[in-house]
Amino acid sequence: xxxxxxxxxxxxxxxxxxxxxxxxxxxxxxxxxxxxxxxxxxxxxxxxxxxxxxxxxxxxxxxxxxxxxxxxxxxxxxxxxxxxxxxxxxxxxxxxxxxxxxxxxxxxxxxxxxxxxxxxxxxxxxxxxxxxxxxxxxxxxxxx
Numbered sequence: 467x468x469x470x471x472x473x474x475x476x477x478x479x480x481x482x483x484x485x486x487x488x489x490x491x492x493x494x495x496x497x498x499x500x501x502x503x504x505x506x507x508x509x510x511x512x513x514x515x516x517x518x519x520x521x522x523x524x525x526x527x528x529x530x531x532x533x534x535x536x537x538x539x540x541x542x543x544x545x546x547x548x549x550x551x552x553x554x555x556x557x558x559x560x561x562x563x564x565x566x567x568x569x570x571x572x573x574x575x576x577x578x579x580x581x582x583x584x585x586x587x588x589x590x591x592x593x594x595x596x597x598x599x600x601x602x603x604x605x606x607x608x609x610x
Contacts, residue, residue, distance in 0.1 A: 479594035499539035500555035
């Protein structure tokens with residue numbers, strides 16, 4: 467598979483996982499990781515929810531980190547677009563969810579490497595397929 471196709475597939479899997487890992491299915495919603503507002507979800511078609519995918523280290527600054535699970539979560543369009551990711555609140559979210567070490571890792575890796583090769587893309591795809599399978603079991607729904 468070509469690198470462009472691998473990136474597209476990975477982007478889809480990463481978005482679905484990183485939005486749904488904090489989903490509240492009874493209310494069909496997820497909270498914005500930075501402001502806490504409830505965002506509606508469409509579990510019947512998770513691809514429609516990809517617009518809710520935000521990044522601490524923006525994809526424009528590090529393609530390498532854009533797929534890392536610690537670097538992304540559900541985010542409303544106001545925080546993601548109008549507030550440019552709402553970085554200060556996103557930092558607090560990362561510390562609360564994953565710890566100070568995760569935050570430092572992301573900041574250090576931002577300057578270390580910017581691109582993924584085909585092998586790394588394929589590995590991430592495999593990892594996300596496993597993560598999504600586990601999440602599907604936990605939530606009792608089919609996401610992919």
